[in-house]
Amino acid sequence: MSKKILVAYFSASGVTAKAAWKLSEAAGADLYEIKPKVPYSSADLDWTNKKSRSSVEMNDPIFRPEIAGKLEGMDQYDLVFVGFPIWWYVAPTIINTFLESYDFSGKTIVPFATSGGSSMGNTNEKLAPSCPGAILMKGKMLSGSLSQEELKAWVTACEKVECRIFTASHDVFPCRLWFAKIRRSFNVGNKLYRKCDRIKI
Numbered sequence: 001m002s003k004k005i006l007v008a009y010f011s012a013s014g015v016t017a018k019a020a021w022k023l024s025e026a027a028g029a030d031l032y033e034i035k036p037k038v039p040y041s042s043a044d045l046d047w048t049n050k051k052s053r054s055s056v057e058m059n060d061p062i063f064r065p066e067i068a069g070k071l072e073g074m075d076q077y078d079l080v081f082v083g084f085p086i087w088w089y090v091a092p093t094i095i096n097t098f099l100e101s102y103d104f105s106g107k108t109i110v111p112f113a114t115s116g117g118s119s120m121g122n123t124n125e126k127l128a129p130s131c132p133g134a135i136l137m138k139g140k141m142l143s144g145s146l147s148q149e150e151l152k153a154w155v156t157a158c159e160k161v162e163c164r165i166f167t168a169s170h171d172v173f174p175c176r177l178w179f180a181k182i183r184r185s186f187n188v189g190n191k192l193y194r195k196c197d198r199i200k201i
Helices: 015-027 053-058 093-100 123-130 148-159
Strands: 005-009 030-033 079-085 108-114 135-137 172-174 179-181 186-188 191-193 198-200
Touching (some): 005 015, 015 030, 015 108, 093 123, 108 123, 123 135
Parallel strands (some): 005 030, 005 079, 079 108
Antiparallel strands (some): 179 198, 186 191
16 A cells, blocks of 8 residues: 655745745645744844844754644645755754654655755754654755656655664664564574564664
8 A cells, every 4th residue: 555645845035946846746646735833034033143033043952943833634644855045054943843743753854955065964863863763864956957757756655654664874763762563584783683573673
């Protein structure tokens, strides 16, 4: 059975919104905008001003901007793509707010981002504590002009994550140590674990 997919995104200037829409079309996914309760103004987004709203928020790792509304029926989704612009080499803290607003246990989360030149940086490291029990995949920059075929191939690869096991330094970043049932045999720490063994990863 195909997984139920959601593309959720926060967009400050519209760039990430376009990327999210394109991804949702390729994935045949539902689309949800993460809207701040108080919209960001141009002055708020001035990263050169240390006193601007975005600067203040990003300099406080525990700050959580409020979100307007909440998505009903999150339980129905198996695979959740979460998009955002890169701020200070990581995801905006409103993404932490979003992840902490739901129970993503057992779900696969795939970050994607847009930027004028930055990479994903330490994004997964900062997001992992906000989604305990989920599988947090390595993110992808969608700043370029990826074709629908390339996006579909990426989505298909992400859908198959339950059939693959990687370490945090590769495709999967475990949000915390957790017990999982593994569908096939694989090697962990020089020990062979068989199908459906319960192991700590």
